[in-house]
Amino acid sequence: MRHITVGAAQLGPIARDESRPEVVARLLALMRDAADRGCDLVVFPELALTTFFPRWAIDNITDADHWYETEMPGPDTQPLFNEAALLGIGFCLGYAELSEDDAGVTHRRNIYLLVGKDGETIAKFNKVHIPGHEESESWRPFQHLERYYFEAGDDGFGVWRAFGGNIGMAICNDRRWPETYREMGLQGVEMVLIGYNTPLHYAPDPTQNALAGFHNHLVMQSGAYQNGTFVVGVAKGGIEEGVDSLAQTVIIAPSGQIIAQAITTGDELIVARCDLDFCKTYTDTLFDFEHYRMPEHYQRISNQRGVTPPEGDAE
Numbered sequence: 001m002r003h004i005t006v007g008a009a010q011l012g013p014i015a016r017d018e019s020r021p022e023v024v025a026r027l028l029a030l031m032r033d034a035a036d037r038g039c040d041l042v043v044f045p046e047l048a049l050t051t052f053f054p055r056w057a058i059d060n061i062t063d064a065d066h067w068y069e070t071e072m073p074g075p076d077t078q079p080l081f082n083e084a085a086l087l088g089i090g091f092c093l094g095y096a097e098l099s100e101d102d103a104g105v106t107h108r109r110n111i112y113l114l115v116g117k118d119g120e121t122i123a124k125f126n127k128v129h130i131p132g133h134e135e136s137e138s139w140r141p142f143q144h145l146e147r148y149y150f151e152a153g154d155d156g157f158g159v160w161r162a163f164g165g166n167i168g169m170a171i172c173n174d175r176r177w178p179e180t181y182r183e184m185g186l187q188g189v190e191m192v193l194i195g196y197n198t199p200l201h202y203a204p205d206p207t208q209n210a211l212a213g214f215h216n217h218l219v220m221q222s223g224a225y226q227n228g229t230f231v232v233g234v235a236k237g238g239i240e241e242g243v244d245s246l247a248q249t250v251i252i253a254p255s256g257q258i259i260a261q262a263i264t265t266g267d268e269l270i271v272a273r274c275d276l277d278f279c280k281t282y283t284d285t286l287f288d289f290e291h292y293r294m295p296e297h298y299q300r301i302s303n304q305r306g307v308t309p310p311e312g313d314a315e
């Protein structure tokens, strides 16, 4: 049997004036707790090093540079990598990245980084579905300017061989889209790591507010079940700078069942020992893609619509 003992390290609010070393100290406490509880891997949420800064409008994007990491690890985050190697535990970290390419073009990205038990980086994922709006909208009680602060990733959803299994990553709004899981499912994913910051007030349609917790679990449990994979959904919850955000961090089995759930809205570690071979209970039966997914059917629909089918679906 192949097992990953995974820790989902929910964070409570991070204040605007909380320094990186203060936040990293919180992450290190959760990491040590995870190591004590036998975890192979500890998963932190989206933008785990700062407050959720896209809630504020600014006129000049460079005024936000201090929210982004220009190197990883950098001086403030190196202790996470050192401690991981010392304890022999991997981690997954969400943060904002500021970089410049060879042509001198600046990039601002919402990143999830997977680091191995040796403290070495395994993979980097750039959030694909960037929600919210590009420009300040004064009617909102608070802004959700992710589309101003981040560019979308165009590499899709990869799967990496790590921790003895097949690991994928997604960030927050990505979890609401079925193709997120299916793209990884078609690559044999066995554990999907997802971090989120989800305000409980959804300004464009407040009738959805009361359903925030339901929708959160609905999409991740469906994604797990329909693709025969574990899903680890990790929140930054609680009231951060006046904005109340969903907690309810969960670890979900390929059956779609929740096997561990946070009970607070603050810093809290939940742990589950995941038998990766349990994925086959679903991927060898109901969701045996090779037997039942009927690529010819999708090919036919694509042809009718003049759409190029994804690689691997063509006959």
Ligand code: CDV
Binding pocket: 046, 131, 132, 144, 171, 172, 173, 174, 176, 196, 197, 198, 199
């Ligand atoms: N950080 C996010 O991506 N939040 C979105 C909100 C805006 C709906 C989410 O899907 O949870």
